[in-house]
Amino acid sequence: MTGAVQIDNLTVRYAGATALDDVTLAVAENEMTALIGANGAGKSTLVKALCGLIRPDSGTITVHGRLAHVPEGREMFPDMTVDDNLRLGAWRRRRRDTAPIYDLLPDLAAIRSRRAGTLSGGQQQMVAIGRALMADPEVLVIDELSLGLAPMIVTSLVGHLRNLHATRNLSVLLIEQNARLALDLCRHAYVLESGRIVLHGPAATLARDPRVTAAYLGGHVTVTP
Numbered sequence: 001m002t003g004a005v006q007i008d009n010l011t012v013r014y015a016g017a018t019a020l021d022d023v024t025l026a027v028a029e030n031e032m033t034a035l036i037g038a039n040g041a042g043k044s045t046l047v048k049a050l051c052g053l054i055r056p057d058s059g060t061i062t063v064h065g066r067l068a069h070v071p072e073g074r075e076m077f078p079d080m081t082v083d084d085n086l087r088l089g090a091w092r093r094r095r096r097d098t099a100p101i102y103d104l105l106p107d108l109a110a111i112r113s114r115r116a117g118t119l120s121g122g123q124q125q126m127v128a129i130g131r132a133l134m135a136d137p138e139v140l141v142i143d144e145l146s147l148g149l150a151p152m153i154v155t156s157l158v159g160h161l162r163n164l165h166a167t168r169n170l171s172v173l174l175i176e177q178n179a180r181l182a183l184d185l186c187r188h189a190y191v192l193e194s195g196r197i198v199l200h201g202p203a204a205t206l207a208r209d210p211r212v213t214a215a216y217l218g219g220h221v222t223v224t225p
């Protein structure tokens with residue numbers, strides 16, 4: 001199987017600190033892969049390198065196809081409508097028709113004329129996902145899907161993401177502090193600690209690994225197949 005994303009031996013240093021140290025990670029085509037890690041582990045640095053926002057000190061990044069990013073904190077334009085926020089996701093493309101996004105995410109259709117700043121966190125996250133899909137990506141990088149959202153809202157977003165993944169053949173890299181969510185949703189996972197990948201493998205295997213349960217899952221976990 002061809003990889004959608006291949007990162008090899010990636011090292012990123014800031015003045016005085018190594019944020020990523022020889023990181024190797026792959027996202028298989030049409031699969032959901034998780035990167036989990038605590039605050040300061042280096043997750044945002046990896047996303048920035050992947051999106052071309054920072055230049056790595058060494059290593060290589062290969063992306064097959066178009067990559068779109070759902071940023072941490074959603075980054076809505078609060079005074080613009082949902083529809084206009086969606087259009088911004090296609091600013092590099094000629095076709096900026098938002099109708100396909102409302103087909104994929106029907107909940108957005110009812111709020112298409114609302115100002116984004118008046119939406120709930122969950123609604124904004126849905127707009128952020130829709131905006132990324134406007135780029136018609138093959139690879140979607142989602143930075144902290146669950147950040148600041150109530151469990152019920154996260155469950156609903158996960159349902160939407162599973163549907164999208166099933167219908168659109170998307171390769172997804174999910175960056176999450178919520179390890180339980182990430183390991184439940186994704187097939188493969190990587191654990192990043194202090195800039196290094198310390199564990200990786202099938203998510204179901206990692207969910208049973210005592211090092212993962214102790215550090216990230218509060219001692220026990222139930223994983224749905």
Ligand SMILES: Nc1ncnc2c1ncn2[C@@H]1O[C@H](COP(=O)(O)OP(=O)(O)OP(=O)(O)O)[C@@H](O)[C@H]1O
Binds near residue numbers: 017038044
């Ligand atoms: N611009 C910067 N200059 C110097 N050090 C930085 C800079 N950005 C991040 N760092 C450091 O690099 C390390 C990794 O930071 P990064 O933001 O990538 O972690 P993270 O896993 O995304 O954390 P969080 O979940 O808190 O956002 C941290 O030690 C951080 O303090």
